[in-house]
Amino acid sequence: MRSRTDRPDPLRLGIVALGAMGVEMLTAAASHPEYTVVRASDIDPAAIDRVRTAHPAVTFTTDAQEIIQSPDVDAVYIATPPMFHADLAIAAMGAGKAVFCEKPLAISLADGRRMVRAASERGAVGAVNFALSDRDAVLEVERGLTAGEVGEVCGIDIRLSFPRWPREFQAGAAWLAGRDQGGFVREVLSHFVYLTDRLLGPLDPVDVGIDTPFADPRASEVAARGFLRAGKVPVHVSAFSGVAGPELYEWILWGTRRSYLLRNWGELLVSDGGGWQPVTLVGPRGSEATRLSLFADVVRGENPRCLADFETALRVQTVVEAFHHADVGTADLVGPVTRISAAAS
Template sequence: MGIRGEPVRLGVVGLGVMGTEMVAAARSLDEFEVVRVFDVNPEAAGRVDVPFAADVREIVEAGDVDAVYFATPPKFHAEPVIAAIRSGKAVFCEKPLAVSLEDGRRMVEAAGEQGVAAAVNFALSNRDAVLEVERALADGEVGEVRGVDVRLHFPRWPRDFQATATWVAGKEQGGFVREVLSHFVYLTDRLLGPLEAVDVGLDAPEEGEVAARGLLRAGDVPVHVSGFAGIAAPELYEWVLWGTRRSYLLRNWAQLFVSDGGEWTPVTLSGPRGSDAERLSLFAEAIRGKHPRALADFASGLRVQEVIEAFHGQRS
């Protein structure tokens, strides 16, 4: 299975939380063989039992690597991703696609020119709750979509599991708008179409982002964003789709509720939940020339980036 009917030979760049998890996910699948990894911290070599490359070039230019997963901070995506693409490798990149809009556009252009599979790892792309809402929209169960609300609360930023990733706290390439809101912008783009940033703002003193608010639009559908960090409240992730017949609430990534006008009722979901390993399997399908809808491509990643960076003052 893979490019030549055999496992896809995967290189991994970046061995933080996500990179280490993705190595484990790839090694659990018959579709992949993890052949080489790299991180700027040499001590990261001990986190996985895989040959450690001398530098990034050893992976992106290697003849025995078919595809590369990039889990570096977003500021450092563009050059190695483009180099990998130009050497004919498929690419699976962490979100956001980039920080600079120019970099994001160069990445999309390179992927288009080379015709390789190029995907972005949005955790909600294959989540069972998302697939259920997508089905309900397609079947007309929602009725007319009147709007979307996105609400994010963080008592601490960065979150505990990212405490050692210092870049996540900084305004240059981190913050909860890039790191978390991007997932929900992708979700809304996926279900309702491309978004326009109508009126967005970000409160970000020297210590980092503390509040984000915004009005986006998916065509005629208003999308309201409200996010706060450093507040005395439980951590919360909510995305609400308001429909005239039925509304849906996605809470904390996996809990789905529905309302027909009364109280919110939990939705019982069946089938796979939507894991890193399942997204890797979708990436393997993309490498084989398929176009799985439940996998974000570079074009959708760039649309998300354009909306996210509008909060930071970058405009298309």
């Protein structure tokens, strides 16, 4: 592998949408040695005004197509609401750009398949930004699995709780509160589906479903439960929003010799049969900056394992949408129901 000191000129990056993630990626890329942010867009001029002063070298626009079609852009980062991902990504790949997209890949499974097909047909780079891709805690669990320290994997538990949804930092993203493209299953559970898929293989939803508020079935879910399998390994999901309790993110891998608890995105604990003990982690924690480095590797012909391609993200999307649809093979509509179960089909 080439050292980063031997890299060619920085990649010229265009950013589409300047919400919470768009601004975070803009900040990370602006100080990243492998990137020059040349253009950024948002349909809301106020969003542009909030960042323009801090980034005087960036050309801002309200038209995403100016970024996609610009000859001075090598790669496009897409941070729009997910229903717009497919058309923007396919247009960008058609214009010869590499694409780094926020998760979920899409809402419609047909759109997700279109994205995978377009990347394959054009030989384009397409990657998706899952926060756990290169987290140090994840790499340590991966190492333990590879070394055989876990023994036989007995199961996975995924537990999520939210006193408030959308979360406070997402208050400006109204779409997250709706069922058509929002909710914590798509926004948060998708990260842990990706993690399980990566470490144990593709997941099969056996019996999954959501509850939405009876008063407003168009609102995002207030509960999700699921039984899935990764091969022979059982995977259980239990998640709630609007509850009196702490915000919680837990992913537990149960093994016959060693078990791991990943809590709140970066805290890793281990048990060899007794109580949970904290794990001291070394190396970079993993961040938007490190994932930008991985994306640059992909654009320049390398293939890091710690970054999801569109095919991986489509597997994750299919599992996530199973919580919303009884038949994930054909259903691309999101209807106003209060409870759905894949086991009912």
